[in-house]
Amino acid sequence: MNFQLQWLSPVQCFVVFDLPLATQYEVLLLRYWIGLLQNEWKDQLLEIQSEPRGILLFFSVKMAKKTTEKRLEKTWQKTIGQKEMRFQSWVFPLLWDHSDRGDLFQYFKGDPSQLQAYQEQFVAQPLYAAFYGFMPGFVYMGGLPPAMRLARKDEPRLQVPAGSVAVGERYVGIYPQVSPGGWQLIGQTPIALFDRNRSPAFFLAPGDRILWKSVSASEMKYWQQQYNNLPQSSDDAILL
Amino acid sequence: MRSFCKVIETGMYTSVQDGGRIGWRHRGVPVSGPMDRESFTQANAVLGNPEDAACLEITQMGPTLLFNDPTWVSVSGAQISIEKNKVKQQMDSGLFCDVGDVLSLGQTEKGVRSYLAFQGGLQTEIYLGSRAQFYPISPSATLEKGEKLYFHPTSATTVPPSKVSKGPIASLHQEDKLLVHKGLDWDACPAAIREALFSTTMLLGSNNRMGYRIEAALPKSDNQPLSGIVVPGTVQLTPGGNLLVAMQDGQVTGGYLRILQLDPAAINFLAQQASGKKLQLQWAG
Numbered sequence: 001m002n003f004q005l006q007w008l009s010p011v012q013c014f015v016v017f018d019l020p021l022a023t024q025y026e027v028l029l030l031r032y033w034i035g036l037l038q039n040e041w042k043d044q045l046l047e048i049q050s051e052p053r054g055i056l057l058f059f060s061v062k063m064a065k066k067t068t069e070k071r072l073e074k075t076w077q078k079t080i081g082q083k084e085m086r087f088q089s090w091v092f093p094l095l096w097d098h099s100d101r102g103d104l105f106q107y108f109k110g111d112p113s114q115l116q117a118y119q120e121q122f123v124a125q126p127l128y129a130a131f132y133g134f135m136p137g138f139v140y141m142g143g144l145p146p147a148m149r150l151a152r153k154d155e156p157r158l159q160v161p162a163g164s165v166a167v168g169e170r171y172v173g174i175y176p177q178v179s180p181g182g183w184q185l186i187g188q189t190p191i192a193l194f195d196r197n198r199s200p201a202f203f204l205a206p207g208d209r210i211l212w213k214s215v216s217a218s219e220m221k222y223w224q225q226q227y228n229n230l231p232q233s234s235d236d237a238i239l240l
Numbered sequence: 241m242r243s244f245c246k247v248i249e250t251g252m253y254t255s256v257q258d259g260g261r262i263g264w265r266h267r268g269v270p271v272s273g274p275m276d277r278e279s280f281t282q283a284n285a286v287l288g289n290p291e292d293a294a295c296l297e298i299t300q301m302g303p304t305l306l307f308n309d310p311t312w313v314s315v316s317g318a319q320i321s322i323e324k325n326k327v328k329q330q331m332d333s334g335l336f337c338d339v340g341d342v343l344s345l346g347q348t349e350k351g352v353r354s355y356l357a358f359q360g361g362l363q364t365e366i367y368l369g370s371r372a373q374f375y376p377i378s379p380s381a382t383l384e385k386g387e388k389l390y391f392h393p394t395s396a397t398t399v400p401p402s403k404v405s406k407g408p409i410a411s412l413h414q415e416d417k418l419l420v421h422k423g424l425d426w427d428a429c430p431a432a433i434r435e436a437l438f439s440t441t442m443l444l445g446s447n448n449r450m451g452y453r454i455e456a457a458l459p460k461s462d463n464q465p466l467s468g469i470v471v472p473g474t475v476q477l478t479p480g481g482n483l484l485v486a487m488q489d490g491q492v493t494g495g496y497l498r499i500l501q502l503d504p505a506a507i508n509f510l511a512q513q514a515s516g517k518k519l520q521l522q523w524a525g
Binding site for chain 1: 501
């Protein structure tokens with residue numbers, strides 16, 4: 001991967017990648033790099049936000065362009081020399097929407113074999129957290145094979161319920177609170193990716209793996225009553 | 241006992257704002273903070289407060305507050321009528337509110353946002369490092385009737401804070417130019433739109449703390465890029481040929497072309513404009 005710098009202001013630098021990130025491995029490289037950059041600049045760096053096409057660095061002081069570029073280059077070389085990328089693997093419960101007014105039923109025009117095949121493939125396909133955006137706690141999850149992508153709805157819904165699991169083109173997401181939304185709703189999850197009263201308020205990090213698990217309505221209720229409703233997770237790594 | 245005043249009337253859209261919730265964009269949380277930072281800074285400066293001290297941001301119609309404890313306050317930004325116990329008061333100067341005083345702010349003129357500062361800054365609840373109200377990070381987006389607003393204790397014998405005499409607030413000027421820089425996706429902006437951008441008179445549409453819609457009637461285009469980072473002042477082009485300007489509570493990503501970026505001063509200026517205002521874009525020097 002190559003990158004170039006685009007300065008929005010003397011304190012905001014956009015690092016543009018030559019190709020958008022498209023795999024869990026690439027997002028993990030970025031996660032490692034961001035860690036090095038935070039260590040490199042410490043208090044001078046207010047924060048880093050990532051998206052598939054680049055990262056935005058917010059500095060607290062004006063930066064010299066040449067030295068910024070050199071430090072980015074140096075830390076990037078160190079990143080690609082890593083032999084192991086660590087992350088968490090999570091299992092998220094999913095209660096499918098089986099109603100005949102549901103988006104998935106409409107999408108497949110009620111064809112039972114297509115519906116069943118989609119649901120089986122969905123829970124067999126590990127996804128990864130790509131980046132946060134849209135609203136607090138909304139994670140764009142990547143990794144859907146092209147055949148499983150669903151086109152967005154022509155007209156967005158005015159009110160999508162919180163906890164809705166949705167597919168929009170290449171991404172899967174969970175609506176963290178009630179909001180308008182144009183993605184196809186496939187079911188509900190008890191997992192809140194943001195909870196003001198929970199510690200930690202956010203737990204999913206870009207690069208983490210997500211595996212969906214079909215649950216029944218009573219299992220869903222059980223989850224909702226769990227203190228802190230954090231899902232199951234395990235340590236995981238990609239070795240090179 | 242903590243010092244406080246009680247919210248008798250909330251006003252139209254009054255919220256607590258401080259320097260902003262910095263460092264949470266990577267979890268999807270907008271920075272929030274004052275829409276017109278210049279007026280906010282002035283309100284704090286009058287009382288000798290820290291630059292980022294929490295104030296009330298008032299939109300078009302101000303609140304009525306009943307003081308349970310004494311403190312000094314000041315109001316800057318859009319011109320607004322101020323009454324303490326039904327006696328008219330001045331803007332941009334320290335004003336002592338004693339136990340039992342009722343402070344009432346009216347409607348804004350020449351601008352839409354005023355800032356009410358409290359000596360030492362409001363001491364409301366901190367969420368993710370900031371007192372700025374933004375739902376769902378804070379439990380509500382605006383003041384609620386009957387709510388207690390906490391502040392530092394002050395006694396009547398405290399020396400009145402010195403006035404700060406600054407020039408007129410630049411964001412309140414009455415021009416019709418919006419200063420812009422090239423945005424992250426400028427290179428992908430269709431040529432027909434680039435040509436029309438600076439010769440079109442545009443109309444401010446609906447707006448709130450998330451953003452301003454600008455009715456621009458530019459040529460239609462069908463660019464649908466991947467979702468990308470949006471910061472306050474980012475101008476996106478909709479397929480229908482209008483512009484969306486992200487403001488302090490704006491979503492941290494957007495799905496349209498980011499053709500322009502407002503000059504920092506233009507963000508403050510825009511924050512004082514109401515829908516119906518006619519504007520022209522101009523390159524910032």
